[in-house]
Amino acid sequence: MVGPANFSTGNPALDFFFTLFNGISEVPLFSSPITGILILAGVLLASRKAGAMMVLSGLIGAGMAILFGAPYGLVTFGLFGYNSILTGMAFWSGPFVKANKATFFISVFGAAVTAVSWMAFSHLMGDLFVQGKNPWAIPGFTSSFIFTTWAIMYASRRFGHDIWPAPPPPPKEELITGSANPAQVENFKWTAKEFIIATLKGVSQVTFVENWKTGVFWVVGLTLSFELAPLIVGQARPWFTNAYTAGWNELSHLYLGGLMALIGSAVGAALAILTKLPTAEVRIGLHGFNQVLVMIALTSFLPLTPQSFMMALLATVACSVIVMPALQRFFGMWGLPALTGPFVFTAWVFLLGISGFTHIPAGIGWSRP
Numbered sequence: 001m002v003g004p005a006n007f008s009t010g011n012p013a014l015d016f017f018f019t020l021f022n023g024i025s026e027v028p029l030f031s032s033p034i035t036g037i038l039i040l041a042g043v044l045l046a047s048r049k050a051g052a053m054m055v056l057s058g059l060i061g062a063g064m065a066i067l068f069g070a071p072y073g074l075v076t077f078g079l080f081g082y083n084s085i086l087t088g089m090a091f092w093s094g095p096f097v098k099a100n101k102a103t104f105f106i107s108v109f110g111a112a113v114t115a116v117s118w119m120a121f122s123h124l125m126g127d128l129f130v131q132g133k134n135p136w137a138i139p140g141f142t143s144s145f146i147f148t149t150w151a152i153m154y155a156s157r158r159f160g161h162d163i164w165p166a167p168p169p170p171p172k173e174e175l176i177t178g179s180a181n182p183a184q185v186e187n188f189k190w191t192a193k194e195f196i197i198a199t200l201k202g203v204s205q206v207t208f209v210e211n212w213k214t215g216v217f218w219v220v221g222l223t224l225s226f227e228l229a230p231l232i233v234g235q236a237r238p239w240f241t242n243a244y245t246a247g248w249n250e251l252s253h254l255y256l257g258g259l260m261a262l263i264g265s266a267v268g269a270a271l272a273i274l275t276k277l278p279t280a281e282v283r284i285g286l287h288g289f290n291q292v293l294v295m296i297a298l299t300s301f302l303p304l305t306p307q308s309f310m311m312a313l314l315a316t317v318a319c320s321v322i323v324m325p326a327l328q329r330f331f332g333m334w335g336l337p338a339l340t341g342p343f344v345f346t347a348w349v350f351l352l353g354i355s356g357f358t359h360i361p362a363g364i365g366w367s368r369p
Contacts, residue, residue: 008072008073008076009076009232014232015076017033018033018076018077018078019059019062019075019076019078019081020036020055020058020059020062020081021033021034021035021036021037021040021078022036022076022077022078022081023036023058023059023061023062023078023079023080023081023082023084023085024036024037024039024040024054024058024078024081024082024085025039025078025082025221025225025243026077026078026079026081026082027039027082027085027086027206027207028206028218028222028257028261028292028293028296029141029293029296029297029300029301030222030225030243030244030257030296030300031077031078031227031243031246032221032224032225032226032227032228032242032243033228034221034224034225034226034228035221035222035224035225035243035257036078036221037221038217038218038220038221038224039207039217039218039221040054040055041217042204042209042211042213042214042215042216042217042218042221043207043209043214043217045211045213045214045217046204046209046210046211046213046214047093047209049092049093049099050089050093050207050208050209052093053088053089053092053093053107054085054088054089054093054207056088056108056111057084057085057087057088057089057107057108057110057111058081058082058084058085058088058111059081060084060088060108060111060112060115061080061081061083061084061085061111061112061114061115061118062075062080062081062084062115064080064084064112064115064116065080065115065119068115068116070115070119079118079122080115080118082142082145083114083115083117083118083142083144083145083148084110084111084112084114084115084118084145085111085207086114086142086145086149086207086339086340087107087110087111087113087114087145087148087149087152088107088108088110088111089107089207089208090107090110090145090149090153090208090339091103091104091106091107091110091149091152092104092106092107093107093208094208095208095210096153096337097153097156097163097164097165098162098163098164098165100161100162100163102159102161102162102163103163106152106156106163109152110148110149110152113148113152114144114145114148117144117147117148118140118144120144121140121143121144121147122140122144124140125138125139125140125143138348138351138352139297139301139351139364141293141297141340141343141344141347141348142293142339142340142343142344143344145339145340146339146340146341146344149339150331150336150339153336154334154336157335164335167335176276179276188279188283190273194283195266195269195270196212197212197283198269198282198283198284198285198288199215199262199265199266199269199285199288200212200213200214200215200216200219200265200285201215201283201284201285201288202215202264202265202266202268202269202285202286202287202288202289202291202292203215203218203219203261203262203265203285203288203289203292204218204285204289205284205285205286205288205289206218206289206292206293206340210284210285215265215285218258218261219258219261219262220258221258222244222257222258222260222261222296223255223256223257223258223259224255225242225243225244225255225257226239226240226241226242226243227241227242227243227246237250238250238251240253242254242255242257243257243300244256244257244300245300245304247300247301247363247364248302248303248304248361248363248364249303254304256299256304257296257300260292260295260296260299260300260312261292261295261296263295263313263316264288264291264292264293264294264295264296264316265285265288265289265291265292266288267291267295267313267316267317267320268287268288268289268290268291268292268316268319268320268324269282269285269287269288271287271317271320271321272287272320275320275321275325277325287320287324289340289343290319290323290324290338290340290342290343290346291316291319291320291343293340293343293347294312294315294316294319294343294346294347295312295313295316297343297347298311298312298315298347298350298351299312301351301363301364302354302360302361302362302363303361303363305360305361307359307360308360308361311350311357311360314350315346315347315350318346319342319343319346323342323345323346324338324342327341327342327345
């Protein structure tokens, strides 16, 4: 099992490098500057505005952590960057609200507040399940992002600034009999090419970007997830140590993070098609990004075995056909997006279930005594 998160090098320039790019790479739950660089490149390819907000909000989260006296090793590891990045990108550069001065400052404020809520959820999830002398805990994942963003989005509907776009007119099309989904009247036909594009967009939508080329950068970055820090600071770990397996086998040659992301997104897209969810949502990747995170979390926080892989697939299916549609309907009543809520709730339930499944090996997501 990997030791405490501490990538401090003692060199301010290197620490800044790791803080920025580890923070970005932690969005898909890794800590690899190579992954962070490639993800940022992919986001910039799609939108310079989104890329700029990714950098700014990540540094704001890290800066607030340092200002308040958080453990420095956690900051350089990237743990105060990724939730702040998601909160910042959900506003000014995201698809939910208008991009103007008001939403820019909300993004900056939200990124700063998320640094505090990250520590709160880390403390809560780290201590909530302690049973006697056995230190059992599960990660907070992106919980601080979703709860902070939901609260700010809900509050902002009371603001007097021009933040939210006008609601779309009610759909004129007929609904599928016995369903709340509109009947598919367009002449669109799924092909292998269209499905691959939708799958790659599902990967890129983790940071609210709809671009299949960005998805390619994500997949390559998740595959080439070299940690680098152990090598630079002289730790007795080989150069090929990668963030995907570092938590359970630092000598592993498995570089499957990109593959797991593709599997998760493809499963989500396929099930959305089978359950006849709106085609437009599937085509832009909205039924892939939560599944990407579920697959990565349950195969990287836990040692990868046939049993843990099967459980990850089961969790991805559950997220696709139950949790995500349910949360979309529930939060849609208040005009809020589900964000990564389906991923967090699904991963929490399945990690909690591991405590009683002895064929699932313990990992950094859930540790048995």
